[in-house]
Every structure is written in C-alpha cells, then in structure tokens.
Amino acid sequence: MKKVFKHTLIASAISIGLVGTAVAKDLVVVSWGGAYTASQQGAYHEPYMAANPDIKIINDDSANGAVAKLRAMQEANNVTWDLVDMVAADAILSCDEGLVDEIDFDTALAPAPDGTPASVDFGDLLVSPCFIPQIVYSTTFGYRTDLVGDNPPTSIADVFDLEKIPGKRSLEKKAINNLEWALLADGVPADQVYDMLGTDEGVARAFAKLDTIKDQVIWWEKGAQTPQLLADGEVVIGSTYNGRLFSVIEEEKQPIAMMWDWQVFDLDGWVVPKDAPNKAEVMEYLKWATDTQRLADQAKFISYGPARASSAPLVGKHATLGIDMAPHMPTDPNNAKNTLLYNFNFWADNVDDLNERFTAWLNQ
Amino acid sequence: MNTDLAQSNVNESGEMITADGVPLRISLLRAKKRARNRALLLVAPLFLFILVTFFIPIISMLFRSVENxxxxxxxxxxxxxxxxxxxxxxxxxxxxxxxxxxxxxxxxxxxxxxxxxxxxxxxxxxxxxxxxxxxxxxxxxxxxxxxxxxxxxxxxxxxxxxxxxxxxxxxxxxxxxxxxxxxxxxxxxxxxxxxxxxxSIYLPLFWRTLWMSLLITVLCLILAYPISYLLSTLPIKTSNLLMILVLLPFWTSLLVRTSAWIALLQKEGVINDLLVAIRFIGDDQRLTMIHNATGTIVAMTHVLLPFMVLPLYSVMKTIPPSYMRAARSLGATPFTAFVRIYMPNTVPGIGAGAILVFIISIGYYITPALVGGQSGTLISNFIAYHLSSSLNWGLAAALGTILLGAVMVLYIVYDKIVGIDNMKMG
Structure with missing residues (x-):
C-alpha cells in the first residue's frame, strides 16, 4: 500500500513538474458546458488568454453535481479545480460547508466605471459571502404559437387552465418553482407565497392545485428537454430557463413564444474552491472577468442578464444574429412585470422536506 | 523438496531425516510453506485490489450510514x-x-x-x-x-x-x-x-425494484430459453452466426441501445406510427410505452438478455442429444422427455442466468433514469439522486446498505432453494 502510494506521489510529482516547466499556467474552470460555456469562452476566456499568454484556461463541463464533487475532493485533500460556476443555492450550501472561500468583494472585484464599489454595484444579488454572481437567469414558460389558436397564454393561471390551454405541459421534476406557481395561479398574492408554503395547509393547497393538471404534465430534469418537447409538439407549453427558449426561438426559428408572467429569477456565478491550486491567478482573472464590460459582453452570446447594475446599459447586439439583446433579457421592464426572486433562505431550509413530499406526490 | 527417500536416514529419535540432516517432517513443512507463500503472492494483487476497491468502499459506506x-x-x-x-x-x-x-x-x-x-x-x-x-x-x-x-x-x-x-x-x-x-x-x-x-417514498420503491427485477428476470428467461436451445442444436456454422446477433447488442454502447428504444417506443415513435398506419389505433390513441414502467422493463430485458443467453447456451451445449433420444425410445412423449429430461439438465444454466440478471437489474441505474419516467425509476436512481443532487450522503449510504442486505438475503434464500454449487456460469 505504502509503496503504491509512493509511486503515485512520484508520478504526480513528475507530472506537476512537467506542468510547472511549461510556459502556460493551466486554470481549470468548471462550468455547465454547451451554449453557456461557449458564452463564457467568448466573453471572458478567449480575450483573457489573448491578453495573458501565460494563462491557459481549461474548460471542465462538470458543474452538474459540482457540490458533491467538491465535497469529495476536499475529503480526499486533492482539489483540482480553480474556479467553479454554480447556481446561488449551491454556492450558499458550499459556503456553509466551508468548501469554498469567502471573498472580500470590494478589494477582490473591480469597481463600476463611475467608481461605485463592487458590493454596491452587485447590490442585493450578493446572496452569499462566497459567491460572485455573473448572470440573472429566469425559469419561465415558452408555448407553441401554432398550437394555442387565437388564445395564447398570458398568465401563470393559464398554465393550470386545461380548458383554455388543452394539451400536455412540461414542468421541472422538483418542488422548487412549481409550488410557488401553483399558489400564484390559485390566487395567492406573491408576498404571501413563502409564508404559505411554510405551513402544511399551504403546501397541501399547492399540491391540490398541481393535482388539477398532474396527468397532463411531462416532468423534465434537464434544461434542454422543454425546448425539445416544444419543438417536437409533444407539449403545448412548458417551463425552462429563458436562455434555452431564446436559442430555440431566435436561433432555431421554431414557432415558440415566451410567456414571462411570474418568471422566477435565479443567479449563477463563480465560487473559488478552498485550497484551489492557483489561487492568485484565479483572483486576478476574476477581477477582470467580472468587471462591468465583461458581464455585459456575455449577454452578446446568451440571453441572460448581467448581474451588475452598471452592465445593463452596455448590453448590445447578439454576436452572430445581430439582433438587439435587451428585449430578450429577463430583466427587461416589459418582461419583468411580475417576477419572483428565488427565495434562498426558504429553500435552504425546506428543499429536502418539500422535494421528498413532491416525490411522494408524484408516485401517488 | 527432496523426495528421494532412498537417500534418507533415520535419526536417533526415530524420525526420518533428509540428506542435509533436517528431519523430513520439518523439511516437508518448510516446502509446503514456501509453496503456500508463492501461491499467496500470486493472489496478493487480486486480494489487494479487492480490498482497496471493494471492501474499503463498502465499509466506508456502511460507516457513513450511521456516522454523526x-x-x-x-x-x-x-x-x-x-x-x-x-x-x-x-x-x-x-x-x-x-x-x-x-x-x-x-x-x-x-x-x-x-x-x-x-x-x-x-x-x-x-x-x-x-x-x-x-x-x-x-x-x-x-x-x-x-x-x-x-x-x-x-x-x-x-x-x-x-x-x-x-x-x-x-x-x-x-x-x-x-x-x-x-x-x-x-x-x-x-x-x-x-x-x-x-x-412515503422508499419502501414502495424497494418493492417496485424487487418485483420489476423479478419480472425482468422471468422475461429474460422466457426469451432466452428458446434462443439458447436453437443456438445449441443448430450446426456450428449457423449457430456462430446467430451468436454474433446475440452478442452484437452486447458490444453496442448501452446509451445507444437505450436511445434506440426511445426512438422506437415514444409517442411519435416507430411502433406508434406503425400501429396508427395500419389503423390498429387512432392517431389520438397513441400508446404510452416509454417514460414509465413499461419502458424500463422492455429496455432492461433487452439490455440484460445476453447475460441469460450465454450461461444457458453453455449448459445446453453440454447436454448430449442421446439423452432425449433415449427418453423417446423408452416411450416418453416429446413433451415429457423435455420436461423430465432436458429441463432438469438446464437448471444450472437457468440458475446462473437468473442470478446474474436479477442481481444486475436490482442495482440498475442508467436505463431506468433514461426511459423510466416516474413509474419506472428504481431505488438506485434515488441513491444517485441523494449522492449528487440532494447531497444527503448518509441517506444514500443507508439506502445502499439496505439494498446490499436485501441482495444478500435473497442470495442466501437462493442458495437454500436451488443451491449455489448447482450453478454454472459457462
């Protein structure tokens, strides 16, 4: 055993030595892959590598389940990731567990062009001391324009209305968002939704509302499923991330339209793993990649809103399609009439319980 | 070892001694020990491998399920x-x-x-x-x-x-x-x-995992028995060709095979299109055959079929055709000869195939995740969920331990009823 260990050590020492002698330093950046990593590659990685030839950014598309992997790396004392892209809820969890480093926003991040410190520029979106938000995305609905006739859905209540919108709909296979939408569709005012979900009667009411459409729902687990189901005509309306709908509508020109009513905002951003191998280089990179212009640049590639207030006016046209991106942002005033912000505290406490009830409900 | 007893003598205490003066008994023991050590060295890599990759993870899993x-x-x-x-x-x-x-x-x-x-x-x-x-x-x-x-x-x-x-x-x-x-x-x-x-989630899921695995095992047996019989009776040239057909899916990527079933079984898929085309069902009555228990059972039966065919085939191959002829000549009808003579001879193959298919399917994970929908997911999908999504590793470990325990109990029951020695893998 000891010998094997020694040999592994020697082997890794040699490989580290090899990397060390190479000119470029490798930064392993973990993200979601697909269109999302492509947008980061275009807006951040490529310009940064062009300006810093001694840095080589390696994309690792394993952000799915990253908290579990990070936890395993910490337990094995072998953290190989430099920077990880996470949704806010996972970042809060990792921060709680001490898997990622806290960040002093005002010293580590660039101020806005007018000198506003980063902590003010990001404002309320700094939901955890470890988390630097990049984008605001929303979970919202898309529907088939040719299948709904002259009566397109306009409100969340229509999703639950089988008479107005007959046919299958797709919803995510977890409690989050669906319970909120069920209560909103049932007439609960938005500011009471979470109070209500904190009680057994409120949860029962949400499930009772979901019961009314249960046999017409296809449950999705991956963000790409609803666009596919819509394109195939398997569902009439379905929820997914707004960026996915943008690409199926504008890039693939499918007969699909957005229904933004009660979209749920969520955040996605960076965390730096504790004991990341190249911390100094990563912090350098982060300072640049999260500045006002860079966040606005990402919106050229994907229709997610930049997390800095100062970036919004800089959002321009799509890099290849040449269309104006502002109207496609979830944060655009026309789209954001009724919105809900993902309630991190509520879900941190209740996610296990309510997902369990949700699963049991699905199986009934 | 010195086996040349002609050269050996007897010492004063009456013990046989070898040519170099060591009592024969001790010399023999030493030689045996050397041989045993050599054998031990040969199995040591495997033993270490099993220890590191199998026992330590299992023990750590057992520990995690109670650790607090x-x-x-x-x-x-x-x-x-x-x-x-x-x-x-x-x-x-x-x-x-x-x-x-x-x-x-x-x-x-x-x-x-x-x-x-x-x-x-x-x-x-x-x-x-x-x-x-x-x-x-x-x-x-x-x-x-x-x-x-x-x-x-x-x-x-x-x-x-x-x-x-x-x-x-x-x-x-x-x-x-x-x-x-x-x-x-x-x-x-x-x-x-x-x-x-x-x-309540998990108890119903354990039952579902159990009965679906049993059903898949039985379906595999029903499908594999005639195939294996055909393979073992055909001339070697034809049977080799057919064997390739059995093994071809075995060599294809699991994901490809499962995706092929999605294309076949889905609402707008090949089978539904065909049924609608021949007017067997109306366009609005398309069958739901995937993303439910049916999908899991069909796809898993297909994926696991080779595990049943191979042991059955290897056992059937060894049954001399003269047995059946003898039974017929002694007056048995073809059916009686089959049931009384042929079938009992294939029991070791059935046992091996059934236990392989059942134990693989009870922990199966990818196929149910892809085609199982809600009613076709198994307990292992929830273990994976708690490992990677909800991050409740303690609960995942407890579910895994219970599954392990259930498999061991079934194995013991199997041993009592059929007998584990009575099994032939090929």
Whole structure:
C-alpha cells in the first residue's frame, strides 16, 4: 500500500513538474458546458488568454453535481479545480460547508466605471459571502404559437387552465418553482407565497392545485428537454430557463413564444474552491472577468442578464444574429412585470422536506 | 523438496531425516510453506485490489450510514451539558447550556463549521439550516445573558422541540438515516413512527425494484430459453452466426441501445406510427410505452438478455442429444422427455442466468433514469439522486446498505432453494 502510494506521489510529482516547466499556467474552470460555456469562452476566456499568454484556461463541463464533487475532493485533500460556476443555492450550501472561500468583494472585484464599489454595484444579488454572481437567469414558460389558436397564454393561471390551454405541459421534476406557481395561479398574492408554503395547509393547497393538471404534465430534469418537447409538439407549453427558449426561438426559428408572467429569477456565478491550486491567478482573472464590460459582453452570446447594475446599459447586439439583446433579457421592464426572486433562505431550509413530499406526490 | 527417500536416514529419535540432516517432517513443512507463500503472492494483487476497491468502499459506506460526529465535534461544549437536561420535561435548558452554545457558535464562526451542523440537523427537522445560518451570522455579537440573546437572534432557540432534536442527534452515531430510508421518523423526544402515505417514498420503491427485477428476470428467461436451445442444436456454422446477433447488442454502447428504444417506443415513435398506419389505433390513441414502467422493463430485458443467453447456451451445449433420444425410445412423449429430461439438465444454466440478471437489474441505474419516467425509476436512481443532487450522503449510504442486505438475503434464500454449487456460469 505504502509503496503504491509512493509511486503515485512520484508520478504526480513528475507530472506537476512537467506542468510547472511549461510556459502556460493551466486554470481549470468548471462550468455547465454547451451554449453557456461557449458564452463564457467568448466573453471572458478567449480575450483573457489573448491578453495573458501565460494563462491557459481549461474548460471542465462538470458543474452538474459540482457540490458533491467538491465535497469529495476536499475529503480526499486533492482539489483540482480553480474556479467553479454554480447556481446561488449551491454556492450558499458550499459556503456553509466551508468548501469554498469567502471573498472580500470590494478589494477582490473591480469597481463600476463611475467608481461605485463592487458590493454596491452587485447590490442585493450578493446572496452569499462566497459567491460572485455573473448572470440573472429566469425559469419561465415558452408555448407553441401554432398550437394555442387565437388564445395564447398570458398568465401563470393559464398554465393550470386545461380548458383554455388543452394539451400536455412540461414542468421541472422538483418542488422548487412549481409550488410557488401553483399558489400564484390559485390566487395567492406573491408576498404571501413563502409564508404559505411554510405551513402544511399551504403546501397541501399547492399540491391540490398541481393535482388539477398532474396527468397532463411531462416532468423534465434537464434544461434542454422543454425546448425539445416544444419543438417536437409533444407539449403545448412548458417551463425552462429563458436562455434555452431564446436559442430555440431566435436561433432555431421554431414557432415558440415566451410567456414571462411570474418568471422566477435565479443567479449563477463563480465560487473559488478552498485550497484551489492557483489561487492568485484565479483572483486576478476574476477581477477582470467580472468587471462591468465583461458581464455585459456575455449577454452578446446568451440571453441572460448581467448581474451588475452598471452592465445593463452596455448590453448590445447578439454576436452572430445581430439582433438587439435587451428585449430578450429577463430583466427587461416589459418582461419583468411580475417576477419572483428565488427565495434562498426558504429553500435552504425546506428543499429536502418539500422535494421528498413532491416525490411522494408524484408516485401517488 | 527432496523426495528421494532412498537417500534418507533415520535419526536417533526415530524420525526420518533428509540428506542435509533436517528431519523430513520439518523439511516437508518448510516446502509446503514456501509453496503456500508463492501461491499467496500470486493472489496478493487480486486480494489487494479487492480490498482497496471493494471492501474499503463498502465499509466506508456502511460507516457513513450511521456516522454523526459533526454535531458533537462542533458543539463540543453544548453536547456534554445537554446530557443532564431532561428532554421529557417542559423546561428549556438552563443558562449554562445556552452559554455553552454561544461559545460553540463563536468557535464555529471562526472555523466556518456551523453550516454543516445546520445541514445535518435540517435532515431531521426543516428549519435547522436557517436557524444555524442566522445564529452564525450574529455569533460574534452574542452577549450574556445568552438565553435571551440567542432567543432574540432566532426565536427557534426558545422552542423546546429544537433542543429535543439537538439532544437526540448529539451522539456520534445515529439510526435516523435508516429510519428515513424505511419511511419512518422520530418524534422530537425519540419515539419512532411510520410516515403517512404522502411522505412515503422508499419502501414502495424497494418493492417496485424487487418485483420489476423479478419480472425482468422471468422475461429474460422466457426469451432466452428458446434462443439458447436453437443456438445449441443448430450446426456450428449457423449457430456462430446467430451468436454474433446475440452478442452484437452486447458490444453496442448501452446509451445507444437505450436511445434506440426511445426512438422506437415514444409517442411519435416507430411502433406508434406503425400501429396508427395500419389503423390498429387512432392517431389520438397513441400508446404510452416509454417514460414509465413499461419502458424500463422492455429496455432492461433487452439490455440484460445476453447475460441469460450465454450461461444457458453453455449448459445446453453440454447436454448430449442421446439423452432425449433415449427418453423417446423408452416411450416418453416429446413433451415429457423435455420436461423430465432436458429441463432438469438446464437448471444450472437457468440458475446462473437468473442470478446474474436479477442481481444486475436490482442495482440498475442508467436505463431506468433514461426511459423510466416516474413509474419506472428504481431505488438506485434515488441513491444517485441523494449522492449528487440532494447531497444527503448518509441517506444514500443507508439506502445502499439496505439494498446490499436485501441482495444478500435473497442470495442466501437462493442458495437454500436451488443451491449455489448447482450453478454454472459457462
């Protein structure tokens, strides 16, 4: 055993030595892959590598389940990731567990062009001391324009209305968002939704509302499923991330339209793993990649809103399609009439319980 | 070893000695020992490999399903004091305990360790995660009297049930993961009760995993038996060709095969299109054959079929055709000859195939995840969910341990009924 260990050590020492002698330093950046990593590659990685030839950014598309992997790396004392892209809820969890480093926003991040410190520029979106938000995305609905006739859905209540919108709909296979939408569709005012979900009667009411459409729902687990189901005509309306709908509508020109009513905002951003191998280089990179212009640049590639207030006016046209991106942002005033912000505290406490009830409900 | 006894002598105590003067008995023992050591060296790599990749992970999994050290480690001042507090009474703990808790929180703030305790206790009762986070934020500002201070930070510290749960889960080991895995819970004071139907997930899933695995095994047997019989009776040239057809799917990627079933079985898929085209069903009556239990059973039967065909074929190949001819010549009908003579001879193959298919399918994971939908997912999908999404590794370990236990019990039952020696893998 000891010998094997020694040999592994020697082997890794040699490989580290090899990397060390190479000119470029490798930064392993973990993200979601697909269109999302492509947008980061275009807006951040490529310009940064062009300006810093001694840095080589390696994309690792394993952000799915990253908290579990990070936890395993910490337990094995072998953290190989430099920077990880996470949704806010996972970042809060990792921060709680001490898997990622806290960040002093005002010293580590660039101020806005007018000198506003980063902590003010990001404002309320700094939901955890470890988390630097990049984008605001929303979970919202898309529907088939040719299948709904002259009566397109306009409100969340229509999703639950089988008479107005007959046919299958797709919803995510977890409690989050669906319970909120069920209560909103049932007439609960938005500011009471979470109070209500904190009680057994409120949860029962949400499930009772979901019961009314249960046999017409296809449950999705991956963000790409609803666009596919819509394109195939398997569902009439379905929820997914707004960026996915943008690409199926504008890039693939499918007969699909957005229904933004009660979209749920969520955040996605960076965390730096504790004991990341190249911390100094990563912090350098982060300072640049999260500045006002860079966040606005990402919106050229994907229709997610930049997390800095100062970036919004800089959002321009799509890099290849040449269309104006502002109207496609979830944060655009026309789209954001009724919105809900993902309630991190509520879900941190209740996610296990309510997902369990949700699963049991699905199986009934 | 010196076996040349002609050269050996007898020493004074009457023992045989070898040419070099060592008693034969000792020399023989030494030689045996050397041979044994050599044999041991040969199996050592495998033994080490199994130890490192199989036993250690299993033991660590068993351990994780009961491990609960984080609470006592982080709240190391509070937990010993709590043992004197009476959780059955109606009084909150005294100031001393609150003070210890405040100290523990101050230390946890420095080590950033409060969050993991909150997460752990949140599995027991919703709300602990938030309680620990909000207390942690204000840990540095806590001043005596700590009881009032803590209750002011979060009123839950004045809730006696919070303290009862904390005391109950303060030990180094816990059974609560197993309770959760068996759809039961503790009351705050530690009585066990069964969850009502709206909160029961795992027991129904264990049953579903069991009966679906059994059904898949039976289906595999029904399909594989005639194929294997055909393969074993055909001339070698034809049977080799057919064998390739059996093995070809075996060599194809699992994902490709499963995706092929999606293309075949889905609503707008090949089979539905065909049925509509021949007017067997109307366009609005398309069958739902995938993303449910049917999808899982069909796809898994296909995926696991070779595991049944191969052992059956190898056993059937060894049954001399003269047995059947002899039975016929002694007056048995073809049916009787088959049932009384042929079938009993194939039992070792059936046993091997059935146990292979059943044990593989009871832990199967990818195919149900892809085509199982809601009614076709198995217990292993939930283990994966708790490992990678909900991150409740204790519960995942408990579910895995129960599954392991169930497989072992079934294996023993199988051994008692069929006999494990009576099995032939090929």
């Amino acid at each position: 050290q984080v609470v006592g480690d982080v709240l190391h001042r509070t937990v010993p004091l709590l043992q004197q507090w009476d959780e059955h009474g109606s009084d909150l703990p005294n100031e001393e305990i609150y003070a210890a808790l405040a100290e523990d929180f101050k230390e946890a703030f420095e080590n950033k360790s409060a969050g993991s305790v909150g997460r752990r206790l949140n599995y027991e009762q919703s709300g602990f995660s938030g309680l620990f986070r909000s207390t942690n934020r204000k840990a540095r500002k806590l001043e005596p009297p700590f009881k009032e201070a803590l209750i002011k930070v979060d009123k839950d510290w004045g809730d006696i049930d919070v303290w009862r749960v904390l005391k109950r889960e303060s030990g180094s080991y816990t059974l609560s993961y197993y309770l959760a895995a068996l759809d039961s819970s503790y009351t705050p004071t530690g009585e066990v009760y069964k969850n009502d139907a709206s909160n």
